Amino acid sequence: MKWHVLRPLWVAIALVGSILIARQFVVPDDFGVHGQNFTYGYYRLSNVQEWKDFPVKYRGREYCVNCHAEKVQLVNQSPHEPVECENCHGPAVNHPADPALLLIDTTREHCLRCHALLEYPNSSRAHVPSINNRMHMRRRECAECHNPHSPGEKRE
Amino acid sequence: MTCSRRDFLKEAVGGTLASVLPLSAFTFISSEEAKAALAESKVRWAFLVDASKCTGCGLCVKACKNENEIPYDAPVTRTWVERYVVTKDGETHIDSPLGGRDGFIDDKIRGEEIDPEDIAKAFFVPKLCNQCDNPACVQVCPVGATYQTNDGVVLIDRDWCIGCGYCIMACPYGVRFFHPEHKVADKCNFCYHRISKGMPPACVECCAFDARRLANLKDPDDPVTKIITTERVAVLKDEYGTKPHVFYLGLDASVR
Numbered sequence: 511m512k513w514h515v516l517r518p519l520w521v522a523i524a525l526v527g528s529i530l531i532a533r534q535f536v537v538p539d540d541f542g543v544h545g546q547n548f549t550y551g552y553y554r555l556s557n558v559q560e561w562k563d564f565p566v567k568y569r570g571r572e573y574c575v576n577c578h579a580e581k582v583q584l585v586n587q588s589p590h591e592p593v594e595c596e597n598c599h600g601p602a603v604n605h606p607a608d609p610a611l612l613l614i615d616t617t618r619e620h621c622l623r624c625h626a627l628l629e630y631p632n633s634s635r636a637h638v639p640s641i642n643n644r645m646h647m648r649r650r651e652c653a654e655c656h657n658p659h660s661p662g663e664k665r666e
Numbered sequence: 667m668t669c670s671r672r673d674f675l676k677e678a679v680g681g682t683l684a685s686v687l688p689l690s691a692f693t694f695i696s697s698e699e700a701k702a703a704l705a706e707s708k709v710r711w712a713f714l715v716d717a718s719k720c721t722g723c724g725l726c727v728k729a730c731k732n733e734n735e736i737p738y739d740a741p742v743t744r745t746w747v748e749r750y751v752v753t754k755d756g757e758t759h760i761d762s763p764l765g766g767r768d769g770f771i772d773d774k775i776r777g778e779e780i781d782p783e784d785i786a787k788a789f790f791v792p793k794l795c796n797q798c799d800n801p802a803c804v805q806v807c808p809v810g811a812t813y814q815t816n817d818g819v820v821l822i823d824r825d826w827c828i829g830c831g832y833c834i835m836a837c838p839y840g841v842r843f844f845h846p847e848h849k850v851a852d853k854c855n856f857c858y859h860r861i862s863k864g865m866p867p868a869c870v871e872c873c874a875f876d877a878r879r880l881a882n883l884k885d886p887d888d889p890v891t892k893i894i895t896t897e898r899v900a901v902l903k904d905e906y907g908t909k910p911h912v913f914y915l916g917l918d919a920s921v922r
Contacts, residue, residue, distance in 0.1 A: 527683040553811075554825075557823040557912050567868075570871055596729075624723045624767065628722075628773050628783065633721070633789045634719050
């Protein structure tokens with residue numbers, strides 16, 4: 511039978527077939543429907559574990575207290591108790607192995623995150639003790655006078 | 667029997683296709699696999715934001731960027747804080763410089779000075795991925811690179827994402843962005859590596875004002891779940907039908 515439609519048809523079928531065959535090798539074995547349905551649960555299963563293995567950088571106060579119990583205790587008794595150590599000291603990652611030293615953010619801008627005066631009477635910002643950045647000790651670092659671990663007391 | 671070369675090739679190709687097609691078109695799973703896929707997870711992660719407690723310090727944004735290796739100075743972020751200042755003439759002024767990464771230390775909004783006398787109300791609203799029950803971003807992914815885990819978190823497979831950006835357009839909350847280094851779509855995943863180890867997300871840990879909290883909705887004894895189920899909470903853009911799972915306390919109607 512000689513029919514001019516057949517030849518392109520075979521080519522098309524061969525193309526689709528070769529794609530399906532290639533797919534067997536390219537797509538990982540664990541790729542498929544794993545969740546509740548195809549719409550939201552069609553994925554590569556091992557990727558979930560890959561995300562779980564992402565390295566943790568912020569270790570929390572429970573990690574710091576292992577070596578710096580004195581400082582943690584001091585902060586815990588001060589108004590800065592809710593502020594995590596790593597907010598100012600930076601993420602611990604694997605400190606003291608790596609990094610050996612943490613870079614402490616002592617800049618004025620860092621303190622101003624909470625303590626810059628914004629006149630928003632019904633915002634919770636109004637309940638944080640604050641300074642007018644343009645008036646109060648301009649170009650000085652706060653920690654020169656205030657002890658961040660115990661902000662109630664002033665340094666001489 | 668005679669067989670021309672052409673006929674032989676036709677038969678050979680046809681035969682090969684006939685044997686390969688049904689196998690590749692269907693995936694057979696065992697009954698155990700089917701059961702495992704349908705098994706109910708004991709966890710459904712959700713988030714509670716107390717907008718009335720947020721002071722706009724931006725420490726959550728800083729922590730998120732460090733924790734999740736998002737380029738610090740690139741204009742992209744997984745979570746951000748918006749400032750809303752509603753003036754007495756009814757206008758709403760909104761800004762979020764660098765996503766609030768460096769906090770809000772200036773009272774100017776987009777360079778505009780607002781007289782404190784004119785302010786009717788002002789507040790901060792932290793935003794992050796809503797881990798929707800019906801995630802629009804997952805529906806549009808053409809390659810299956812983004813998906814919903816059994817515990818409700820939407821993840822992105824960085825090896826599988828082709829970076830087409832459909833999901834970035836589909837998210838009604840503008841949560842997704844293009845990761846400048848990995849060249850794939852990226853977004854908040856509630857710090858999946860932390861919550862699966864029993865740690866709080868980085869933004870929750872670094873929030874000094876308890877404005878951000880994580881909840882397991884399937885655990886009725888979870889204190890945050892109790893708040894979500896018993897207090898008056900709101901979600902963002904409910905009308906989209908995405909069933910977002912970031913709940914807000916103290917959300918104002920002017921928040922978009």
